[in-house]
Amino acid sequence: MPRFILAESDSFDPYFNLSFEKYLFDNVQEGEFVFFLWQNERTVVCGRNQNVYNECNLTSLKGLGGKLARRDSGGGAVFHDHGNLNFSFIARDDLYDVDRQLKVIEDAVAQFGLPATRTGRNDITILGKKFSGSAFHKAHGTNLHHGTIMINVDTLLLQSVLNVSHAKLESNGVESVTSRVLNLNELTGDITVDSMKIALKDAFLHTFKTDRFNDALFVSGKSVVSGTGRTGWTASGSMLAMLQALSNDQKRFQSDEWIYGTKISFTNEFGKKFDWGEITFQFEVKGSNITSARVFSDSLHPNFITRLEYELPGRMYIYEDLGNTVDLVAKSFKSNKDEAEEIKIIANDIKSLIAESI
Amino acid sequence: MTDYKFSKDHAWVLVDGDTAKIGVTPYAADQLGDIVYVDLPEVGDTLTVGDVFTEVESSKTSSEVPAPVSGEIVAVNEDLDDEPEAVNDDAFAAWIIEVQLDDASEVDALLDKDAYDAICE
Numbered sequence: 001m002p003r004f005i006l007a008e009s010d011s012f013d014p015y016f017n018l019s020f021e022k023y024l025f026d027n028v029q030e031g032e033f034v035f036f037l038w039q040n041e042r043t044v045v046c047g048r049n050q051n052v053y054n055e056c057n058l059t060s061l062k063g064l065g066g067k068l069a070r071r072d073s074g075g076g077a078v079f080h081d082h083g084n085l086n087f088s089f090i091a092r093d094d095l096y097d098v099d100r101q102l103k104v105i106e107d108a109v110a111q112f113g114l115p116a117t118r119t120g121r122n123d124i125t126i127l128g129k130k131f132s133g134s135a136f137h138k139a140h141g142t143n144l145h146h147g148t149i150m151i152n153v154d155t156l157l158l159q160s161v162l163n164v165s166h167a168k169l170e171s172n173g174v175e176s177v178t179s180r181v182l183n184l185n186e187l188t189g190d191i192t193v194d195s196m197k198i199a200l201k202d203a204f205l206h207t208f209k210t211d212r213f214n215d216a217l218f219v220s221g222k223s224v225v226s227g228t229g230r231t232g233w234t235a236s237g238s239m240l241a242m243l244q245a246l247s248n249d250q251k252r253f254q255s256d257e258w259i260y261g262t263k264i265s266f267t268n269e270f271g272k273k274f275d276w277g278e279i280t281f282q283f284e285v286k287g288s289n290i291t292s293a294r295v296f297s298d299s300l301h302p303n304f305i306t307r308l309e310y311e312l313p314g315r316m317y318i319y320e321d322l323g324n325t326v327d328l329v330a331k332s333f334k335s336n337k338d339e340a341e342e343i344k345i346i347a348n349d350i351k352s353l354i355a356e357s358i
Numbered sequence: 359m360t361d362y363k364f365s366k367d368h369a370w371v372l373v374d375g376d377t378a379k380i381g382v383t384p385y386a387a388d389q390l391g392d393i394v395y396v397d398l399p400e401v402g403d404t405l406t407v408g409d410v411f412t413e414v415e416s417s418k419t420s421s422e423v424p425a426p427v428s429g430e431i432v433a434v435n436e437d438l439d440d441e442p443e444a445v446n447d448d449a450f451a452a453w454i455i456e457v458q459l460d461d462a463s464e465v466d467a468l469l470d471k472d473a474y475d476a477i478c479e
Contacts, residue, residue, distance in 0.1 A: 048413065048420045049395040074395070074420035121417065136419035139410070143419075172439045174395050174415060263397060 076176030171266030260288030
């Protein structure tokens, strides 16, 4: 008889939750099946091999205080907020069964009288609109199937952060497939995150033909409580070893190298006409590092433009780093007061152009 | 075909002198479904048997592939950046990395075609 382990997190920190999921993934044994329920604060989570610049409107996301994360599984970019519930099914090859796992989600929704349909890409839809999407990851005989359930997600925010139009961005990597989405809460007010959690646990037990979970892990900030004091999750060392593993993975999930990607190369070009002249940037980026930059402008301060172009390679292709670079170069022109004033105006315009273009 | 060797983790190895090309098997490609991205390592990286040398993303999953042999990566197939589906089209032609072999006896320890086919049944 398999051991069914329920895990829940009351943290809304996407990096912590992804780390905890990774910990479950790394430690699940044959004969065990983990069901993990979790939520994030406002976050765009990109797939393993996506170009985040292509998938997420970083300016919008930053504007509403949202976070950017990248997961280990493939697939497209999604938006999480408190109206979205995430599920993870984690098992080794012996118990892993995507069909059965998707059935848990369908059964949970059916408890509210809603007929759900599966579509080809492992999406679950009602009336042709997607409310749940899944993504998958496999390593050393362990499998992760995780996904979203939209209950009352702020769809205006979703659109503002996932709609990206970079006319001239050319990149490899995996592109998202846009779907028409639906909040379950629109169909029946009975569905809340809490009632859906209850329905999911119930549907899980029913689908896996068992009457209870053998263990429950509750994760709250830095403490992890095991309902039955199961030794397996901590036996390899101790609670301390587990927290250490979590902390290491959290560092990875939070790092710019992981989030912006170290291997995906792309080129982008953007420009704008201002009162002082026109300016065009051309970037070649690998991961998040600018490997080459060209700046073209008919401004009356060509030395500023040249210095800027010279300073850009090696910087990170994110607004903060580019903005700082622009400021740094602008501040070096201070001997002539009039010139310094004009360059300050140009620098501010360039910074807003960068903010709206990345 | 007799020259190809296989790991139980579904990688193939083809030795040429003291280097070897490595890819994933047609069986693995079929299991994965439509491949949309092949994550290439860096030339110059060194691998020990069991290290993950690539992660292949398909419409179904993203899957890590452990290295079947040890050595330094001397080339990666950058064509796969633009055409990852080549692995589905012809998995034996779509090599992923080429390594300078540390220890040729690691290749002898791999499976031959019959033994590999047997574990795929």
